[in-house]
Amino acid sequence: MTTVLLVEDDPDIRRFLRSTLAAEGYRVVESPTANRGAIDAGTHKPDLAIVDLALPDYDGRELIREIRRWSSMPIVVLSARHQERTKIEALDAGADDYITKPFGVGELLARVRAALRHAARSPAGEMLVLGPAQVDLQKRRAWRDGAEVRLTPIEFRLLAHLAKHLGMVVTHRQLLAEVWGPSYVEQTHYLRIYMKQLRDKLEADPMRPRHFLTETGIGYRLVMDEET
Amino acid sequence: MRIVGWTGYAWALGATAACTVTGLAMRGRFDLVNIAMVYLLAVVIVALAYSRGPAIVATVLAVATFDWLFVPPQGAFTVEDAQYLLTFAIMLAVGLIISRLKRNVRVQARAQAKLEAAAQTERVRSTLLASISHDLRTPLAVMTGASSTLAERGERLSAEEREALARSIYEQAREMSERVAKLLQMTRLEVGGIALERDWASLAEIAAAVLSRLRERLTGHRVVLELVEDLPLVRVDAALIDQVLANLLENAARYTPPGTVVRLRARREAQELVVSVEDFGPGLPPGDIERVFAKFEHGAAEARGGGMGLGLAICRAIVGLHGGRIWAEKLPLGGSAFRFTVPLDEPPAPPSEPALA
Numbered sequence: 001m002t003t004v005l006l007v008e009d010d011p012d013i014r015r016f017l018r019s020t021l022a023a024e025g026y027r028v029v030e031s032p033t034a035n036r037g038a039i040d041a042g043t044h045k046p047d048l049a050i051v052d053l054a055l056p057d058y059d060g061r062e063l064i065r066e067i068r069r070w071s072s073m074p075i076v077v078l079s080a081r082h083q084e085r086t087k088i089e090a091l092d093a094g095a096d097d098y099i100t101k102p103f104g105v106g107e108l109l110a111r112v113r114a115a116l117r118h119a120a121r122s123p124a125g126e127m128l129v130l131g132p133a134q135v136d137l138q139k140r141r142a143w144r145d146g147a148e149v150r151l152t153p154i155e156f157r158l159l160a161h162l163a164k165h166l167g168m169v170v171t172h173r174q175l176l177a178e179v180w181g182p183s184y185v186e187q188t189h190y191l192r193i194y195m196k197q198l199r200d201k202l203e204a205d206p207m208r209p210r211h212f213l214t215e216t217g218i219g220y221r222l223v224m225d226e227e228t
Numbered sequence: 229m230r231i232v233g234w235t236g237y238a239w240a241l242g243a244t245a246a247c248t249v250t251g252l253a254m255r256g257r258f259d260l261v262n263i264a265m266v267y268l269l270a271v272v273i274v275a276l277a278y279s280r281g282p283a284i285v286a287t288v289l290a291v292a293t294f295d296w297l298f299v300p301p302q303g304a305f306t307v308e309d310a311q312y313l314l315t316f317a318i319m320l321a322v323g324l325i326i327s328r329l330k331r332n333v334r335v336q337a338r339a340q341a342k343l344e345a346a347a348q349t350e351r352v353r354s355t356l357l358a359s360i361s362h363d364l365r366t367p368l369a370v371m372t373g374a375s376s377t378l379a380e381r382g383e384r385l386s387a388e389e390r391e392a393l394a395r396s397i398y399e400q401a402r403e404m405s406e407r408v409a410k411l412l413q414m415t416r417l418e419v420g421g422i423a424l425e426r427d428w429a430s431l432a433e434i435a436a437a438v439l440s441r442l443r444e445r446l447t448g449h450r451v452v453l454e455l456v457e458d459l460p461l462v463r464v465d466a467a468l469i470d471q472v473l474a475n476l477l478e479n480a481a482r483y484t485p486p487g488t489v490v491r492l493r494a495r496r497e498a499q500e501l502v503v504s505v506e507d508f509g510p511g512l513p514p515g516d517i518e519r520v521f522a523k524f525e526h527g528a529a530e531a532r533g534g535g536m537g538l539g540l541a542i543c544r545a546i547v548g549l550h551g552g553r554i555w556a557e558k559l560p561l562g563g564s565a566f567r568f569t570v571p572l573d574e575p576p577a578p579p580s581e582p583a584l585a
Contacts (some may be wrong), residue, residue, distance in 0.1 A: 083466070084425065104398070154581050192433065193578060208453070
C-alpha cells in the first residue's frame with residue numbers, strides 16, 4: 001500500500017486531504033507540525049510527502065531540506081497564491097512539485113500520481129515519447145515524425161535534465177546550474193532561447209507546447225503523453 | 229523655504245524696466261506721484277504672480293530706479309523731500325502684504341485639496357465595502373445554504389441532487405477565491421507592497437502558459453495567436469504579466485458571445501512590445517473608454533454574474549509598474565481591443581554554442 005505523509009497544521013485541510021487520499025487507496029500519515037513531520041518521515045517511511053509551507057513550529061522549506069538529507073522520496077508542497085519566491089525556494093530546497101491553494105481534488109491527485117510515477121521510473125533508461133517526437137536518452141538521439149532531429153550538446157543536456165525530473169518542476173536556477181554551471185544561475189535568457197529551440201525542433205505546435213511546459217516565473221516541466 | 233526659480237526674479241527685473249520706460253515717457257507731463265503708481269503696479273503684479281522673494285526684489289528695484297531717475301536730485305540716491313520715503317515704505321508694504329495674502333490663499337487651496345482627496349478615499353472605501361458585501365456575500369449565501377442542506381438533509385436527497393449541490397458549492401467557492409485574490413492583489417498594488425521580480429522572459433511562453441491554464445474558460449471561443457516570430461525577450465515580472473494577459477483574456481471570454489474569435493497579438497514597435505487582446509463582441513460601453521480601467525467599473529454582462537470590476541484596474545497597475553501603457557480601443561468592424569506596452573531593454577548577450585555542422 002502506498003503511504004502518503006501529510007504535513008499540514010490546519011485540521012480542516014487535513015481532513016479533506018485525508019478523505020480524498022484514503023478514497024484513492026492511499027494510507028495517510030498526518031503530522032500537524034514540521035517536527036512531527038520529520039519524525040514521521042523517518043518512522044513511517046512514506047512513499048510521498050505533501051508538505052504545507054506555513055507550519056507553526058518551523059518553515060516547511062527547512063523540513064524539506066532535512067528530509068532530502070537522507071531520502072529522495074517525492075515531495076509536493078502546498079503554497080499560497082502569488083508566492084512565487086516561496087515556491088522557488090521550496091523547489092530549490094528539494095521539493096519536486098507544488099500545488100497552489102486553493103486547489104481542487106483533480107489537480108491534487110494528478111500531482112500526487114505524477115510524483116509517484118516519477119519516483120518509480122528508472123532514470124534515463126527509456127525512450128521519451130513527446131507527441132510526434134521520440135528521444136533516446138541513452139543513445140542521445142532524437143526523432144520527429146520518424147526523421148532524426150539533430151540536437152546541439154546544450155539542447156540535449158537541457159532535455160536530459162528535464163527528463164531526469166519527468167513530470168516535475170525544475171526551477172530556472174537548477175536548470176542553469178546543471179546545464180551551464182553554477183556561475184550561470186542568473187542567465188535566465190539562456191533558458192528562454194534554448195527552450196524555444198527545443199520546442200521548435202520537437203513540439204507539434206511550438207506556440208502551444210504540450211510537452212515543454214512553462215511554469216511562469218518558476219521554471220519548466222517536461223511531460224510525456226500519458227501525463228498531459 | 230521653497231526654492232524659487234529664476235523666472236520670478238527675471239520678471240521682477242523686466243517689470244521694473246518696463247515701468248522705467250513708461251515713467252520716462254510720462255516725465256514732465258505727469259506728477260511724480262503718478263509715476264510712483266506705475267511702479268507700484270509692477271510691484272503688485274510681481275507679488276501676485278510670484279512668491280515673496282521676487283516681490284521684494286521688484287520693490288527694491290522699483291524704489292531704487294524711481295529714486296535715482298525721478299526723485300530730485302536725479303542721478304543720486306539722496307532724497308530731498310521726505311515724503312518720498314513714505315512712498316517707498318508704502319510700496320514695500322504693498323508688495324509684502326500681497327505676497328502674504330497670496331501665500332494664505334495657496335495654503336487654503338492645498339488644505340481644500342487634501343480634504344477633497346480624503347472625501348474621495350472615503351467614497352472609494354464605501355464603494356469597496358458595498359462591492360465586497362455584495363460580491364462575496366452572495367456566493368457565501370449559496371455555499372452556506374447548499375452545504376447545510378447536504379449536511380442536515382443529505383440522506384433525503386437523490387445522488388444527483390447531492391452532486392449538483394456539491395458542485396455549486398465548489399463553483400461558488402472557486403469564484404469567490406478568485407475574487408478575494410483579485411481584491412488582495414489590488415490592495416497590494418495600491419499600497420505599493422509589490423516589488424517587481426524582473427527577469428528575462430518570453431512573451432510567447434507566458435502567453436502559452438496562460439492559454440493552457442485558461443483552456444476551460446476559453447473553450448467557447450476561438451483563440452487565435454498572432455505572435456511575430458522571434459519576438460524580443462522582455463525584462464518583466466513574468467508572474468505579473470501573466471496576470472495581465474489572463475485578466476484580458478478572461479474579460480474577452482466573459483463579455484463576448486461564445487463562438488467568436490479572441491485574438492492575442494504581439495509585435496515590436498520601436499523601443500517597446502505592443503501586446504493586444506482583441507475580441508469581436510458587442511464592443512465597449514458608450515462614453516469614456518478610460519473608465520473601464522477604474523476600480524469596481526463593471527461591464528454590461530456583470531448583471532449575469534461576473535467579477536468585481538477589478539481585473540482591468542489590476543492590469544493598469546501592473547503595466548504601470550513596468551513603465552508601460554495600457555488602453556482600450558473600439559475596433560472599426562465592431563468589438564474591442566485592449567493593448568498594453570512593455571518597454572524593451574537592451575537585449576542580453578546570447579549564449580554561445582558552436583552551430584551544428
